[in-house]
Amino acid sequence: MTAPVIDGWFTVDDGTAHLLGTRCSDCRTVYFPPQTGLCRNPHCDGEDLTGTRLSRRGTVWSYTNACYPPPAPFVTAEPYVPVTLAAVELAEEGIVVLGQVKDLTVEDLHVGMELELTWGPLADGPPVWMWGRP
Amino acid sequence: MSAVILGAGMHPWGKWGRPFTEYGVAAARAALRDAGLAWSDVQFVVGADTIRNGYPGFVAGATFAQAMGWNGARIASCYAACASGAQAIDIARTRILAGLCDVALVVGADSTPKGFFKPVGGDRPDDPDWLRFRLLGATNPAYFALYARRRMALYGSTAEDFAAVKVKNALAGSLNGNARYRRTTTAEQVLASPMVADPLRLMDICATSDGGAALVLASDDFARRHGASGPVRLAAVSTVTPTFPGTVLELPNFATDSTAAVPPPERTFRASIAHAAYEEAGLGPGDLSFAEVYDLSTALELDWVEDVGLCPPGEAEKLLRAGDTALGGRIPVNPSGGLASFGEAVPAQAIAQVCELTWQLRGRAGARQVEGARAGLAANQGLFGHGSAIITTT
Numbered sequence A: 001m002t003a004p005v006i007d008g009w010f011t012v013d014d015g016t017a018h019l020l021g022t023r024c025s026d027c028r029t030v031y032f033p034p035q036t037g038l039c040r041n042p043h044c045d046g047e048d049l050t051g052t053r054l055s056r057r058g059t060v061w062s063y064t065n066a067c068y069p070p071p072a073p074f075v076t077a078e079p080y081v082p083v084t085l086a087a088v089e090l091a092e093e094g095i096v097v098l099g100q101v102k103d104l105t106v107e108d109l110h111v112g113m114e115l116e117l118t119w120g121p122l123a124d125g126p127p128v129w130m131w132g133r134p
Numbered sequence B: 001m002s003a004v005i006l007g008a009g010m011h012p013w014g015k016w017g018r019p020f021t022e023y024g025v026a027a028a029r030a031a032l033r034d035a036g037l038a039w040s041d042v043q044f045v046v047g048a049d050t051i052r053n054g055y056p057g058f059v060a061g062a063t064f065a066q067a068m069g070w071n072g073a074r075i076a077s078c079y080a081a082c083a084s085g086a087q088a089i090d091i092a093r094t095r096i097l098a099g100l101c102d103v104a105l106v107v108g109a110d111s112t113p114k115g116f117f118k119p120v121g122g123d124r125p126d127d128p129d130w131l132r133f134r135l136l137g138a139t140n141p142a143y144f145a146l147y148a149r150r151r152m153a154l155y156g157s158t159a160e161d162f163a164a165v166k167v168k169n170a171l172a173g174s175l176n177g178n179a180r181y182r183r184t185t186t187a188e189q190v191l192a193s194p195m196v197a198d199p200l201r202l203m204d205i206c207a208t209s210d211g212g213a214a215l216v217l218a219s220d221d222f223a224r225r226h227g228a229s230g231p232v233r234l235a236a237v238s239t240v241t242p243t244f245p246g247t248v249l250e251l252p253n254f255a256t257d258s259t260a261a262v263p264p265p266e267r268t269f270r271a272s273i274a275h276a277a278y279e280e281a282g283l284g285p286g287d288l289s290f291a292e293v294y295d296l297s298t299a300l301e302l303d304w305v306e307d308v309g310l311c312p313p314g315e316a317e318k319l320l321r322a323g324d325t326a327l328g329g330r331i332p333v334n335p336s337g338g339l340a341s342f343g344e345a346v347p348a349q350a351i352a353q354v355c356e357l358t359w360q361l362r363g364r365a366g367a368r369q370v371e372g373a374r375a376g377l378a379a380n381q382g383l384f385g386h387g388s389a390i391i392t393t394t
């Protein structure tokens, strides 16, 4: 696997992908991408944010695609296959996370359907988290 | 005491390929002529910055002032993404209300490249605006499309509704000499335009444009001495931040805030922007004669209609279908033609909205005139939590 473009946002463990967030040990607010340092809850003075793996399943909040190749720094495959994107709501964390969708098009998706975290390569090799069929 | 608008001026929107300074100076001169004032009367200049035109764009206030001829005026430059223009207005208004100046000139202008807004160049893995392109290919229209699809799922909006917004705004824009797109369109044409980010088609999404807009603001004392009769008043400028936790996925973010510890706020960010303006003006949605809202997409106009309180959530299509939000309707929305007819010239856009408010409230909007206009609202949302709404009254 090529080195990820970003460090510490997700991991693949025995073939299973996990989003890596952080959680405030005072108020339990969850952050993705992983926030370090200070908790952003205005009612909390927490400064201890520790790593946490996010739920791997959630429901589609919304979705779309990119019918035209997105501009750089995105690297497009040749020939271009439209990128599908889904914003997926994780109930336990109370958070919506955007990601590319693997092996599904907008025709296969609907708001409220369940998706599971997976991963796949960007066109130039580095892996990224993706949402896929459970 | 309040601040009033003595002059409004624009350089027409288009894709002219000229330096942004030229548009800004043309708009500034038009606003000064409109106010019956000279450049030498201006005591304070505020420039809304553009980040796509090199260093002169980062210090837009000075760039415009130098181009018009250094006159020793006090100065400020500011950036707040799409809300830059509103923030520039707020800075000028505050200085006037503090008694530190009588006459201020606010200018915003942009010169934009073709196509999607791209992130600023260079590898910047710490910048979410760079990373969202790198990792996801998530363009601005992708976010607009997420909101549109969500709206369809929640409220049953259709592609035909979105097309009807474009038809309405194109008709208004055809009557506006400053608009870039002056042709009327049909729902069939919108629905036949290429899909860009499902469910949004090319004609659902606003383009990027060149343009410039300017306002001359003054204290009401000065306006009286100057002999201005019944100038348009700035009743509110709301520049609020969101309230934690934000539960709408905002451009350019990868995720929303978490509601694990704190429940969602009473109002979404967009709704809170207008709410703060109403509170400040002592008015409500029912007092408005019309509204200019930031229709980055057709579907987003429908969201805004609800967010500024013209109807409850889920009912914007009802107003649209009844013709209430069209010119001649009960509460016209985007009588200027909106971003659909202008395309976005980021630092100039919020100022352009207030130019339209001014002309409408003076009864000088020509064929676009909203009958008996007494109060108007302009709303927009910048990136990274810069919201703005402005209310003007006669």
Ligand SMILES: [Zn+2]
Residues within 6 Å of the ligand: A024, A025, A026, A027, A028, A029, A039, A040, A041, A044, A045, A046
């Ligand atoms: Zn906390």
